[in-house]
Amino acid sequence: MPDTISADQIVALPQAGPGPKYKRVADALRTAIASGALSPGDKLPPVRELAWSLGITPGTVARAYTLLVNAREAVAEVGRGTFVADPKRLRDPDPIEVDGVPHGSDGRISDINLISPALPNVGQxxxxxxxxxxxxxxxxxxxxxxxxxxxxxxxxxxxxxxxxxxxxxxxxxxxxxxxxxxxxxxxxxxxxxxxxxxxxxxxxxxxxxxxxxxxxxxxxxxxxxxxxxxxxxxxxxxxxxxxxxxxxxxxxxxxxxxxxxxxxxxxxxxxxxxxxxxxxxxxxxxxxxxxxxxxxxxxxxxxxxxxxxxxxxxxxxxxxxxxxxxxxxxxxxxxxxxxxxxxxxxxxxxxxxxxxxxxDPRADDLVDQVIAYMRPYIRAAVNALGQFDLGWREDVPFFWLKLPSGWRASAFCQAAESLNIKIRPAEDFVGREGRAPHAVRIAVNAQLPLAQFETAMHELRDLLQHPPEQISV
Structure with missing residues (x-):
């Protein structure tokens, strides 16, 4: 069984220095990995537990974990947590596509594509x-x-x-x-x-x-x-x-x-x-x-x-x-x-x-597993965006977000895309002569690591809280 490093141990790691907090947390974990203080297979603390111990937001910790996962220094497993990666077990995965957007050959995802739902592979x-x-x-x-x-x-x-x-x-x-x-x-x-x-x-x-x-x-x-x-x-x-x-x-x-x-x-x-x-x-x-x-x-x-x-x-x-x-x-x-x-x-x-x-009787079981796998993603989105006018259901792989005052759908989608997050504006669902509400559809991409999806939700939340007229130039 992998060892679990405590939040207190990470709090003790040096985190001073320039740059955003999430990068400093990630750098502290990298230093611990390089020194041997963290070993391959060690389980990192839950996001909320570490955030409370450090006095920072869960989104900041989630972004730090995502940096490590993207760099293949950590591995995120839905339902289990985030673990220090074992370099000996890593291999270059075959490039794949989600809705036509290629994933890089190094395993990193070039865009967080939330235009259409992407199912996890649970064995199908x-x-x-x-x-x-x-x-x-x-x-x-x-x-x-x-x-x-x-x-x-x-x-x-x-x-x-x-x-x-x-x-x-x-x-x-x-x-x-x-x-x-x-x-x-x-x-x-x-x-x-x-x-x-x-x-x-x-x-x-x-x-x-x-x-x-x-x-x-x-x-x-x-x-x-x-x-x-x-x-x-x-x-x-x-x-x-x-x-x-x-x-x-x-x-x-x-x-x-x-x-x-x-x-x-x-x-x-x-x-x-x-x-x-x-x-x-x-x-x-x-x-x-x-x-x-x-x-x-x-x-x-x-x-x-x-x-x-x-x-x-x-x-x-x-x-x-x-x-x-x-x-x-x-x-x-x-x-x-x-x-x-x-x-x-x-x-x-x-x-x-x-x-x-x-x-095949296994197909019915796989459908149940797909639904169960996607629920943590749905919860992550609701936790991040639930303070807004969000349409959601626990068995539906997308959300309908009515934008707060100050945002128009096209501008919000452009702002999200500047963060490499792709979502669909309400205009995609009305006819040429129709009037679209100020809303967007956000799909669940369960082919992303959960921590990366959660980070994207927090970044969308931060955008929603700062409509264009409130952003300093």
Whole structure:
């Protein structure tokens, strides 16, 4: 078992000298490592304990630890703490990417990318490699045939099993079409239901930008519907549906992107009533839900017009692009045509991998581990930013931060980027003619060391406390 150095021992280390406090703390620890006072494997004190002993803020200590982790002089392990690194065990990791931003070959992260959630690897990569090997050795669908409906039946049945806890109403494999991620699933549904030369879709006034992008590809007009705390207002939805002869309403009722909001059952029933009166199809995007559904889906509430899309991108991995679109019961034929006419279907080895992955009992456990791993990151953000108007949920991998007076979203994002922290402004979630609130979305990047993520949250807090007019020039 590693030894744990006490906070009192670190307090005794020399920390005088020029420069910021966090660098002086880091330098004191480096001196202790070089002298042998700290040995490889020794556990450093918890951030808050050392901060109290030194009379400084936890953010200062977290930044000191991050410097050591980035320099590979320490190792941070979620749930265990920060340890003095063992040089003999270190190796140069393969460069990786998070949302297209490369990590350096020395293991340091060039940008703290909080634009989209980044999942931790808790063992799913190992499982996927194993299953890919099995598929390569004996692909059930073969390697010399076009994709076909019969060969993909096991994969669709695997999706039925995967969705067994989701309140979707009657569900059969014929209702499901495999897609290249959730975004492709959205496009397939819109291709299936939109008709006429100038179709119109309705979206929430703050909405996932993928709805608009899919609509633009289909030359459809997008109309935003005013919202309140429970989702879109039914009266506004009905008025706009009739005014524009809209055909589809796109929504994210379980985890609203970007606000983390939730549409309760009573409001969903009101929306279903509007959809039936106005003959609206309802497309539900459920890609961001990581925990248990809190209310029935629109497919269950309105089984003649409710369409459902989700994927494994936010619970296992986005790399495989495994998604699925679910038609109202008995209406899968049109959805299948959209897929077959568009791209014939997934590559057959990917369908075989989908079958193995979604039926492997280890996959369910890995999802639970991913959620558990991310909770300390969510707590770290709430602890740092909770004094502000912060939308968050313990099973949602992003936050919605309404900015205090003095900050505009674009200026705040630019100020954060000057600290190498990348976040998304509210403008990304409104249409070209829409008015964006002064807010930003901050995603959880669980591929960062927890100490580095926590430091980023404290740096954002410091920015929030000093809007531009209060910063001396």
């Amino acid at each position: 990569a190992r499982l996927i490699r194993q299953l890919m090997g099995e598929v390569a050795q004996n692909p059930p669908s073969g390697l010399m045939h076009y994709p076909n409906r019969r060969a993909f039946r096991p994969a669709r049945e695997a999706v039925v099993r995967w969705l067994r806890g989701t309140p979707l109403g009657p569900l059969e494999e014929n209702d499901i079409v495999l897609s290249h991620g959730g975004q492709n699933g959205i496009g397939l549904v819109l291709q299936t239901v939109l008709t006429g030369p100038s179709p119109v879709i309705l979206v929430e006034e703050l909405a996932y930008s993928g709805f608009r992008r899919a609509a633009e590809l289909l030359r459809a007009k997008v109309v935003a519907v005013p919202m309140d705390a429970q989702g879109v207002r039914p009266d506004a939805l009905e008025q706009l549906a009739r005014t524009h002869a809209a055909q589809v309403f796109c929504t994210s009722p379980e985890v609203h992107n970007p606000t983390t909001g939730f549409t309760p059952l009573e409001r969903r029933r009101e929306i279903v009533d509007v959809a039936r009166r106005c003959d609206l199809q309802v497309l539900e995007d459920d890609c961001y839900r990581m925990g248990t559904a809190r209310a029935p889906t629109y497919r269950m509430l309105a089984n003649e017009r409710g369409w459902y899309v989700s994927s494994i991108s936010k619970v296992l991995t986005p790399a495989l692009r495994i998604g699925y679109a679910v038609a109202p019961h008995g209406q899968g034929a049109g959805l299948r045509r959209a897929a077959e006419h568009g791209f014939f279907g997934l590559a057959t080895p990917l369908a075989d991998l989908t079958t193995r992955l979604l039926t």
